[in-house]
Amino acid sequence: MESIYQALVEIVGEDYASNRHEELFTYSKDLGTSPPQWPEYVAAPKTVEEVQKIVYLANKEKVAIVPLGGGLTLAGLALPLKGGIIIDMKRLDKIIEVNEAARYMVVEAGASHGKVTAYLHKHHPTLMHSEPGAPAAATIGGNMAIHGQGDLAHPYGFNTDMINGLEVILPTGEIARFGSCAVGSGWYTMHPLPDLGLFLGWNGSTGIITKISFRLYPYKKIRDNDAFTVSDENLVPEILHELTHLGLTEDLIATSSEIPPVMNRLHHISIMIAGDYEEEMEFKRHMIFDLTLGKYIRSGVGGIGGIAAERLRPQISKSADWKKGGGFEYVGSIVPVAAYPECYRRGSEISARHDIPYTVLGRVIGCCHAMMFSWSYAFNRADAETVRHAREALHETDVMVMELNGTIWKPAVFGQKLMMDRMDQTTLQLMKKVKDLLDPNGIMNPGNWEVQ
Amino acid sequence: MMGLEEYKYKDLIHRCFRCGYCKFPTDWSDVTNCPAYARFRMESYSNGGRLWLIYAWLTGEIQWSENLSKILYSCTSCKNCVEKCPLSFNDDIVNMVVAAKSQMVETGKVPPLVRKFLQNVQVQGNPYGIDANKRADWMNGLELQPYQGQDYLYYVGCEGAYDTRAQGAARATARVLQDAGVSFGVLGVDECCDGNEVDMLGEEALLEDLATKNIDQFSKRGVKNIVTLSPHAYNVFKNKYPAFGGHFNVLHYTQVFADLIKTGKLKGPEQQGVRITFHDPCFLGRWNGEYNAPRKVIGAVKGANFTEMERNKKGALCCGGGAGNFFTDFLGGSGESPARIRAREAGDVKADILAVACPNCLTMLDDAVKAEGLDNRIKVMDISELLCPA
Numbered sequence: 001m002e003s004i005y006q007a008l009v010e011i012v013g014e015d016y017a018s019n020r021h022e023e024l025f026t027y028s029k030d031l032g033t034s035p036p037q038w039p040e041y042v043a044a045p046k047t048v049e050e051v052q053k054i055v056y057l058a059n060k061e062k063v064a065i066v067p068l069g070g071g072l073t074l075a076g077l078a079l080p081l082k083g084g085i086i087i088d089m090k091r092l093d094k095i096i097e098v099n100e101a102a103r104y105m106v107v108e109a110g111a112s113h114g115k116v117t118a119y120l121h122k123h124h125p126t127l128m129h130s131e132p133g134a135p136a137a138a139t140i141g142g143n144m145a146i147h148g149q150g151d152l153a154h155p156y157g158f159n160t161d162m163i164n165g166l167e168v169i170l171p172t173g174e175i176a177r178f179g180s181c182a183v184g185s186g187w188y189t190m191h192p193l194p195d196l197g198l199f200l201g202w203n204g205s206t207g208i209i210t211k212i213s214f215r216l217y218p219y220k221k222i223r224d225n226d227a228f229t230v231s232d233e234n235l236v237p238e239i240l241h242e243l244t245h246l247g248l249t250e251d252l253i254a255t256s257s258e259i260p261p262v263m264n265r266l267h268h269i270s271i272m273i274a275g276d277y278e279e280e281m282e283f284k285r286h287m288i289f290d291l292t293l294g295k296y297i298r299s300g301v302g303g304i305g306g307i308a309a310e311r312l313r314p315q316i317s318k319s320a321d322w323k324k325g326g327g328f329e330y331v332g333s334i335v336p337v338a339a340y341p342e343c344y345r346r347g348s349e350i351s352a353r354h355d356i357p358y359t360v361l362g363r364v365i366g367c368c369h370a371m372m373f374s375w376s377y378a379f380n381r382a383d384a385e386t387v388r389h390a391r392e393a394l395h396e397t398d399v400m401v402m403e404l405n406g407t408i409w410k411p412a413v414f415g416q417k418l419m420m421d422r423m424d425q426t427t428l429q430l431m432k433k434v435k436d437l438l439d440p441n442g443i444m445n446p447g448n449w450e451v452q
Numbered sequence: 453m454m455g456l457e458e459y460k461y462k463d464l465i466h467r468c469f470r471c472g473y474c475k476f477p478t479d480w481s482d483v484t485n486c487p488a489y490a491r492f493r494m495e496s497y498s499n500g501g502r503l504w505l506i507y508a509w510l511t512g513e514i515q516w517s518e519n520l521s522k523i524l525y526s527c528t529s530c531k532n533c534v535e536k537c538p539l540s541f542n543d544d545i546v547n548m549v550v551a552a553k554s555q556m557v558e559t560g561k562v563p564p565l566v567r568k569f570l571q572n573v574q575v576q577g578n579p580y581g582i583d584a585n586k587r588a589d590w591m592n593g594l595e596l597q598p599y600q601g602q603d604y605l606y607y608v609g610c611e612g613a614y615d616t617r618a619q620g621a622a623r624a625t626a627r628v629l630q631d632a633g634v635s636f637g638v639l640g641v642d643e644c645c646d647g648n649e650v651d652m653l654g655e656e657a658l659l660e661d662l663a664t665k666n667i668d669q670f671s672k673r674g675v676k677n678i679v680t681l682s683p684h685a686y687n688v689f690k691n692k693y694p695a696f697g698g699h700f701n702v703l704h705y706t707q708v709f710a711d712l713i714k715t716g717k718l719k720g721p722e723q724q725g726v727r728i729t730f731h732d733p734c735f736l737g738r739w740n741g742e743y744n745a746p747r748k749v750i751g752a753v754k755g756a757n758f759t760e761m762e763r764n765k766k767g768a769l770c771c772g773g774g775a776g777n778f779f780t781d782f783l784g785g786s787g788e789s790p791a792r793i794r795a796r797e798a799g800d801v802k803a804d805i806l807a808v809a810c811p812n813c814l815t816m817l818d819d820a821v822k823a824e825g826l827d828n829r830i831k832v833m834d835i836s837e838l839l840c841p842a
């Protein structure tokens with residue numbers, strides 16, 4: 001196997017290839033509860049051509065390849081379940097184009113969300129992209145590969161709904177482009193070409209995304225994070241429905257958590273509003289709090305939980321240290337907004353069973369078309385028992401999502417199987433055909449979305 | 453082998469989430485502000501990766517190896533990660549690495565170049581292994597007085613005393629102080645390594661030995677005020693010596709210069725139309741929060757245009773020379789060596805002069821500018837050299 005290592009060294013250079021124990025150890029671990037899975041090699045290519053050469057090598061040697069961005073899904077999706085080569089994509093990080101007039105941006109897939117936010121802030125301060133609440137090191141490619149959502153999910157949907165073009169290295173090594181870029185017309189639209197949606201949500205098991213064009217949106221100068229609080233979870237869907245009917249807000253997130261005590265059993269709806277003028281902000285606040293939410297305040301079932309708090313971009317998450325143990329993992333799901341109360345109630349029961357303070361969150365996607373609802377379970381990395389509890393709670397939650405007729409988002413292999421067990425047979429077989437057709441040697445992130 | 457139980461941060465180290473915030477600079481512009489990660493771009497070289505490796509080593513999940521020791525010793529103690537890690541224990545994340553280096557030192561398992569560094573300091577009082585009798589060569593022809601109760605002890609440090617490039621800064625600092633009429637003396641061949649790098653390499657016993665010897669000498673001579681050439685010496689005198697009983701008023705030379713400028717005792721030279729940028733030294737900036745003094749001194753250069761590089765102050769990229777790396781050079785040998793990235797950044801802002809305030813940065817960046825082929829455009833100068841009368 002020394003020959004594979006040597007070939008990798010020839011492709012990416014000695015500094016960026018490793019078969020040393022320490023690198024393999026590092027890439028064998030995820031941040032969540034998944035047990036380690038050891039790669040045999042790690043390579044960090046700089047160019048699309050280098051990635052392509054690695055893919056050709058992997059086909060020749062019949063060795064698995066797993067693309068890795070920030071490695072931040074927590075669900076073990078970039079762990080090499082069948083060994084092989086981890087391709088750390090983070091050196092593929094060029095910002096290729098920002099088109100202010102047509103409001104889109106083209107980057108290499110390994111560019112981090114932090115970098116994109118900082119770049120726009122500095123060079124195009126009137127534009128923003130939909131940034132996930134993940135740590136800033138999360139990559140654009142990794143986020144698209146799992147259908148992520150960001151802080152513009154309410155007005156504009158999933159991040160993958162904002163794609164204007166893709167460049168992908170197929171599992172057999174050829175490079176394909178999708179959208180207007182495929183006909184050499186720039187990177188401004190994914191439509192109206194025939195739909196070839198073969199790569200998003202596949203966890204990199206059908207190809208490696210190398211370039212992405214995605215939409216940008218107006219970034220307003222004044223930005224407020226307000227909060228509205230209710231104690232009755234059953235009110236949350238209707239409030240969100242009214243707010244989305246009004247249509248004056250950006251991000252809408254409902255949260256509830258046992259810690260701190262002031263949050264316990266209460267539901268905070270964080271309402272992001274933005275404007276270029278103070279008058280615009282005043283108008284929005286008036287419409288939201290006086291006219292839309294006023295009736296809840298007057299009837300004593302809701303109250304303003306905070307006005308004009310700062311929301312940093314990139315956001316900074318400290319959630320991993322809740323249990324002072326350096327770990328947490330969450331099940332994410334895509335559910336109807338109406339499911340919020342049930343998701344909250346059943347989730348807090350699971351948490352209680354495992355002695356983990358409950359933490360739930362629901363982010364509105366589109367005009368209340370769906371919600372990303374998550375249940376987080378903290379653990380202490382130094383205490384195997386708490387890790388086991390968290391893992392069990394995660395599995396129970398996956399099962400619960402299915403019972404609630406939800407869809408698990410970025411499922412770990414356990415959740416993938418639950419979904420495939422319920423999947424319509426024709427769809428399942430089509431998935432298998434697509435995978436077999438694209439990846440005849442079965443080398444691309446094997447073990448993910450694997451139809452038996 | 454040492455285990456987790458003996459490790460000072462045993463209750464903290466597993467709390468690193470490996471979220472990677474610590475790779476960024478203050479303005480989030482890229483994941484490349486940890487110099488070791490910028491150089492190698494493998495997760496093992498980011499601080500999250502490093503802390504997870506240390507934990508695995510201490511719990512016996514992995515064994516010591518040369519690669520592991522290289523990963524630890526490639527950390528330059530630049531403290532960028534401390535600046536960006538959002539968790540409550542962030543103040544200790546570099547200390548966690550240093551404490552792990554200490555465990556390696558205690559078991560004798562350090563990279564050969566680190567061993568050489570420490571042995572040289574032990575035997576000759578400097579990392580280069582040059583004869584201690586040559587420590588005063590830098591001041592030949594300067595007519596400096598030995599310290600005997602003057603207002604300041606001017607402590608030069610190993611780089612300033614021995615490195616031919618850094619000697620220029622040592623001499624320039626002395627001349628500016630002389631010209632401004634500052635009362636100071638030096639220790640000449642009696643000066644000995646300050647121990648900052650020894651500390652960052654995890655050699656606690658040698659640090660104690662050096663600190664005790666230096667404090668003893670300073671005290672016997674009645675030293676109260678110390679002005680240092682190097683921010684590294686400034687840091688260890690100011691922050692570590694008190695624990696060994698050494699309480700001195702310590703200043704970096706840029707602080708003294710800034711004060712002399714304020715009181716009119718020091719005037720900047722003319723440099724019409726010259727574009728100057730400044731590289732913050734980690735041990736002055738992130739370790740001690742001094743960002744203004746060097747900028748004030750540069751501001752005294754008449755007619756020059758000062759321009760910041762994109763990454764500056766708290767967000768500056770380290771030159772890659774800290775924690776002994778100016779000698780061990782674990783981050784060298786590549787276009788992605790932090791010093792070379794920094795040289796290119798100075799080129800990006802079209803600087804004529806890349807000013808530094810540290811003999812370590814001076815040697816690292818001087819070499820880097822040459823390696824980048826930028827030496828015909830950019831001159832790397834210590835601030836003391838900028839201010840030094842022709």
Ligand SMILES: Cc1cc2nc3c(=O)[nH]c(=O)nc-3n(C[C@H](O)[C@H](O)[C@H](O)COP(=O)(O)OP(=O)(O)OC[C@H]3O[C@@H](n4cnc5c(N)ncnc54)[C@H](O)[C@@H]3O)c2cc1C
Nearest residue numbers: 069070071072132133134138139141142143148149204209
């Ligand atoms: C605290 C916290 C908060 C989070 N909040 C959010 C949130 O608000 N919204 C959200 O969407 N997510 C969130 N996440 C989940 C996750 O971190 C993000 O979705 C992140 O963007 C994933 O990107 P990554 O680069 O880390 O992907 P990785 O984990 O590296 O990869 C994800 C998957 O995609 C594959 N992959 C990676 N790169 C490529 C590529 N170039 N081509 C093809 N496949 C590839 C991998 O093999 C893997 O299967 C959060 C995570 C944490 C820890």
Ligand code: SF4
Nearest residue numbers: 468470471474500537
């Ligand atoms: S040191 Fe802090 S910022 Fe860096 S990975 Fe660990 S927890 Fe995250």
Ligand code: SF4
Nearest residue numbers: 486527528530531533
């Ligand atoms: S101190 Fe500097 S080199 Fe060391 S881990 Fe932190 S950022 Fe990286």
